Amino acid sequence: MREQIKKIDPKLIPTRTLNTGAKIPAIGLGTFGSDSIPHEKVAEAVKNAIYGGYRHIDCAAVYLNEPQIGQAIKEVIEEGIVTREELWITSKLWNDQHDNVEASCLKTLKDLQLDYLDLYLVHWPFRNYHAPNCDGDARNPDSKPFDIEDFVETWSEMELLVKKGYVRNIGTSNVTKAKMEAILERVNTIPAVNEMELHPCFQQTELFEFLVKSNIQPIGFSPIGSPNRPERDKTSTDAIDIEDPIVQKIAKRLGVHPVTVCLKWAMQRGQVPIPFSVNPRNYMGNLEASISEPITDEEMEELKSSDKNSRLIKGQVFLWEEANSWEDLWDLNGTITK
Numbered sequence: 364m365r366e367q368i369k370k371i372d373p374k375l376i377p378t379r380t381l382n383t384g385a386k387i388p389a390i391g392l393g394t395f396g397s398d399s400i401p402h403e404k405v406a407e408a409v410k411n412a413i414y415g416g417y418r419h420i421d422c423a424a425v426y427l428n429e430p431q432i433g434q435a436i437k438e439v440i441e442e443g444i445v446t447r448e449e450l451w452i453t454s455k456l457w458n459d460q461h462d463n464v465e466a467s468c469l470k471t472l473k474d475l476q477l478d479y480l481d482l483y484l485v486h487w488p489f490r491n492y493h494a495p496n497c498d499g500d501a502r503n504p505d506s507k508p509f510d511i512e513d514f515v516e517t518w519s520e521m522e523l524l525v526k527k528g529y530v531r532n533i534g535t536s537n538v539t540k541a542k543m544e545a546i547l548e549r550v551n552t553i554p555a556v557n558e559m560e561l562h563p564c565f566q567q568t569e570l571f572e573f574l575v576k577s578n579i580q581p582i583g584f585s586p587i588g589s590p591n592r593p594e595r596d597k598t599s600t601d602a603i604d605i606e607d608p609i610v611q612k613i614a615k616r617l618g619v620h621p622v623t624v625c626l627k628w629a630m631q632r633g634q635v636p637i638p639f640s641v642n643p644r645n646y647m648g649n650l651e652a653s654i655s656e657p658i659t660d661e662e663m664e665e666l667k668s669s670d671k672n673s674r675l676i677k678g679q680v681f682l683w684e685e686a687n688s689w690e691d692l693w694d695l696n697g698t699i700t701k
Contacts (some may be wrong), residue, residue, distance in 0.1 A: 368411055368414060368643050369415070369647060370414070370415050371416035371647070371650050371654065373417070373418050373449070374497075375654045376388050376390065376416065376418065376424070376650070376654065377654075379580055379633070381555040381556065381580050382553060382555055382580075383531075385531060385532055387419065387452055387481075387482070387580070387635060388417075388418050389606055389635055389653055390626065390636055390637070390649065391419030391453070391582075391635065391636075392419065392431060392637065392638070392639070392674075393411065393421050393637040393638060394421060394422050394423070394426055395423065396426065396639075396641075396683050398495070398593060403431055404641050405432065405641060406431035407641070408640070408641040408643075408646060409432050409436070409568075410435035410436075410438060412646050412650075413435075413436075413439045413640075414439065415643070415646075415663040416647075416650055418451055419453075420436070420451070420452050420453070422452065422453060422471075422475065423486060424454060424456070424457045424467060424470070424474075425455070425486065429454065429474035430546075433476040436450070436452070436476065437476045451481045451482070451484070452475065452477060452481050453481060454468075454475065454482075454483055455483070455536060456470045456484065456517075456521070457481065457486055458486065458489065458490050458491055461488070461513070461517045462490075462627060463523060464520035464523075465523070465524065465527075465529075468483060468530065471483075479528060479529055479531060480529065480530045481531050481532060482532045482534060482556065483529075484533070484534045484535060484558055485531075485535050487536065487537050487681060488514055488535060488536075488537060488542055488546075489506075489507070489514075489546075489681065490502060491507070492505070492506070492514060492545070493680035493681060502682055502684055504684060506682060506683040508686075508701045509699055510681055510693075514542075514546060515550060518550050519545070522551065522552050526657055532555040532556070533554065534555045534557060534579075534580075535557045535558070536557065536558035537558070538554075538652075539570065539693055539694040539699075540569060540573050540697070541694040541698055542699060543573065543574070543577070546701065551580065553579065554579050555579070555580060556579060556582050556635075557574055557579050557580075557581060558581075558583075558637075559582070559586060560584055560585050560675065560676050561579060561581065561583030561584070561586060561629060561634050562585055562587060562625055562629075563604050563610055563628055563670070564588065564603075564604045564669055565672060565673050565674055566669075568670070570609075571632075571634070575633065580634075580635065581634040582634065582636075583634040583636045583637065584676070585605060585675055585676060586606065586625055586629050586636035587622045587625045587638055588675060589675050589676065590603075591639075592675055592676060595679070595680065596675060596676055596677050597675075598671070601673055601675055602671040602673035604625050604673075605622060606621075609666055609668065610625060610628075613658060613662050613666075619655075619658065620648070622652075623649075623651075624658065626638060626652040627655075627657060628658060628663065628666050630652070631657060631658055631663055632663070674693070677689040686700075
């Protein structure tokens with residue numbers, strides 16, 4: 364398999380500097396297999412991607428594949444392909460572990476066979492748990508709206524992980540502008556990043572600009588529009604980024620796949636995309652997008668009109684019983700929905 368992979372010099376991959384001074388590679392490999400790809404296949408992709416030049420791997424406990432990924436990381440380090448210090452490994456605290464932050468982090472470290480994480484995120488800003496593979500209409504009676512007191516309690520434990528050396532940087536994920544404003548008023552450590560859905564058809568401009576102004580690095584999941592997302596998140600009105608006319612026009616000019624345009628847009632805008640694939644041609648093509656011919660300033664401006672406000676990962680399985688719809692998770696009127 365490795366003989367088929369065209370290696371890219373990792374020193375050529377751009378980086379972003381976080382508010383802690385740490386430098387994160389400007390593109391990473393996601394590892395969420397959408398409940399359909401075997402853990403061993405994801406781990407194989409991680410191993411071959413690192414061989415090919417990736418240095419940034421985005422993991423999460425809830426993906427249930429960290430033991431397999433950990434073995435892959437261990438093997439590439441033992442083979443001398445990379446040192447631990449050259450890698451950037453992210454993981455995330457799952458919703459049912461907000462009361463067990465340190466124990467959850469230590470389990471992730473054990474599963475990944477690491478002494479520390481470069482980045483640890485609060486996966487969702489509330490403690491709402493859903494059963495694996497549940498239906499989109501499922502509601503957990505214990506779920507409740509975002510509570511700033513609960514979050515601050517969890518964040519304090521995240522801060523302790525840094526002090527104890529288990530984690531180098533901490534951040535948030537799936538946090539809206541309204542929630543982030545409330546968080547920033549209460550915490551001692553500003554999140555280094557906020558991981559969020561970002562792609563040309565869902566640009567979240569107001570939140571993106573607020574994060575940049577607050578010196579919080581946006582990391583974009585689903586950067587090509589998440590075609591393999593769970594069925595519960597799909598609706599007939601969802602936009603398809605790679606079919607967007609502007610994306611396709613730019614792809615034709617560059618002689619590349621529309622996926623490459625989505626990733627170039629993301630990196631040139633300043634966010635860190637984390638596309639997922641287990642296909643060597645695809646994930647190495649994604650990495651190459653970070654160093655090949657850029658989109659012009661005029662094209663970047665034109666792509667602003669591709670925004671259709673099309674959220675693909677709706678999160679409805681995290682709703683509390685009194686909530687009306689998945690939109691209640693996202694504070695669309697600018698205030699935290701209760």
